[in-house]
Amino acid sequence: MTHSRRQESPVSTVPPTVPAVLVLEDGRIFRGTSYGAEGTALGEAVFATGMTGYQETITDPSYARQLVVQTAPHIGNTGVNAADAESRRIWVAGYIVRDAARRPSNWRSEQSLDEELRDQGVVGIEGVDTRAITRHLRERGAMRAGIFSGAGALSDDARLIEQVLEQPAMTGSRLAEEVSIDQAYVVEPAEHGWTGEPVATVAALDLGIKAMTPTHFARRGVRCVVLPATATFDDITAAGPDGVFMSNGPGDPATAEPQVEVLRRVLDARIPFFGICFGNQILGRALGFGTYKLPYGHRGINQPVLDRRTGTVEITSQNHGFAVDAPLDGPVQAPAGSYGRVEVSHISLNDDVVEGLACLDLPAFSVQYHPEAAAGPHDSAYLFDRFIELMLTEKRTGTTTPGTTAQEEN
Numbered sequence: 001m002t003h004s005r006r007q008e009s010p011v012s013t014v015p016p017t018v019p020a021v022l023v024l025e026d027g028r029i030f031r032g033t034s035y036g037a038e039g040t041a042l043g044e045a046v047f048a049t050g051m052t053g054y055q056e057t058i059t060d061p062s063y064a065r066q067l068v069v070q071t072a073p074h075i076g077n078t079g080v081n082a083a084d085a086e087s088r089r090i091w092v093a094g095y096i097v098r099d100a101a102r103r104p105s106n107w108r109s110e111q112s113l114d115e116e117l118r119d120q121g122v123v124g125i126e127g128v129d130t131r132a133i134t135r136h137l138r139e140r141g142a143m144r145a146g147i148f149s150g151a152g153a154l155s156d157d158a159r160l161i162e163q164v165l166e167q168p169a170m171t172g173s174r175l176a177e178e179v180s181i182d183q184a185y186v187v188e189p190a191e192h193g194w195t196g197e198p199v200a201t202v203a204a205l206d207l208g209i210k211a212m213t214p215t216h217f218a219r220r221g222v223r224c225v226v227l228p229a230t231a232t233f234d235d236i237t238a239a240g241p242d243g244v245f246m247s248n249g250p251g252d253p254a255t256a257e258p259q260v261e262v263l264r265r266v267l268d269a270r271i272p273f274f275g276i277c278f279g280n281q282i283l284g285r286a287l288g289f290g291t292y293k294l295p296y297g298h299r300g301i302n303q304p305v306l307d308r309r310t311g312t313v314e315i316t317s318q319n320h321g322f323a324v325d326a327p328l329d330g331p332v333q334a335p336a337g338s339y340g341r342v343e344v345s346h347i348s349l350n351d352d353v354v355e356g357l358a359c360l361d362l363p364a365f366s367v368q369y370h371p372e373a374a375a376g377p378h379d380s381a382y383l384f385d386r387f388i389e390l391m392l393t394e395k396r397t398g399t400t401t402p403g404t405t406a407q408e409e410n
């Protein structure tokens with residue numbers, strides 16, 4: 001009886017499942033079901049440990065060409081909305097979750113994450129053991145991978161591994177120009193509730209900038225002129241900036257030669273500089289240090305960092321796979337140019353990786369993490385204040401004239 005009633009019922013709460021498979025370049029394979037768009041996604045498999053903020057994560061341009069594994073097991077439960085997007089689109093190349101929420105439940109939700117992934121053509125996989133994937137990546141390192149769903153998932157494993165190996169590795173990939181903008185734009189302080197006159201102007205290079213960064217400047221009264229990644233030194237000075245900012249961004253910092261050259265001219269001209277993440281790596285390179293690939297990177301919103309100058313510990317938001325190779329012990333002369341002394345100002349308390357650089361003879365500093373948060377804790381927002389203070393001090397003491405070098409001024 002019960003059996004026949006069940007057969008007659010037209011209602012089914014279980015959606016039809018489409019097979020999907022995650023294939024890692026070392027041959028490890030995880031089978032699950034399709035999530036978001038159906039198709040093929042290739043990229044570097046990395047894991048992100050944030051328990052919240054999945055929308056900010058997937059719209060962070062630094063994740064371009066990466067397949068992101070969320071270690072939090074339940075994803076999508078608050079849906080997505082226009083206000084929380086950190087850029088104009090989703091940038092993760094593919095998305096890997098354990099258990100996708102079937103129904104979002106939040107008053108701010110405008111659409112389900114599944115629908116948003118579909119709308120933007122982002123291929124994902126769900127129902128895989130994300131803990132096993134994470135442990136694998138932690139032991140073997142971030143690596144090339146592919147998500148294949150629908151008909152593609154039925155292909156021969158060897159053929160799928162071949163496809164995964166055909167893509168370029170993250171090392172050597174230049175991606176900042178791909179995610180940047182074509183046209184400059186300005187974010188005015190008044191747009192974010194500032195009622196007085198602007199206190200300064202920052203020229204911000206968009207190497208993959210997140211919306212929250214200009215917002216932080218604007219809230220503090222700073223005009224933010226956002227420029228494409230290809231901006232020249234002359235484009236920067238044309239904005240009449242009191243300071244220059246370089247954002248986070250995807251790809252290998254070893255490929256950022258044009259931005260390193262631009263930054264050297266900024267430093268030569270003694271224009272105050274602040275960089276975050278990719279911007280920190282570019283400052284490191286401009287000063288003559290190398291960069292290297294971390295085994296599996298730092299991605300999450302609870303990464304402990306020590307500010308070595310104050311002894312304060314910050315809980316930070318991070319997303320980096322590369323790091324600066326600079327000596328931890330004491331200030332050193334910058335190996336390149338005549339930039340004077342530099343010190344490692346911040347280090348990771350998990351693994352001693354360089355998390356910040358400070359020039360002692362120039363108004364320039366940077367951090368490897370994300371003081372703009374979004375998502376993540378706000379511990380590091382003081383860095384925006386520190387940069388504004390630096391710009392205003394340089395302005396007051398008159399040592400900075402954009403477009404001229406320190407020698408020319410003397």
Ligand SMILES: NC(=O)CC[C@H](N)C(=O)O
Pocket residue numbers: 062247248249250251252253276277278279319320321322323
């Ligand atoms: N968020 C970032 O700016 C990342 C910088 C660089 N692409 C890295 O992976 O290290």
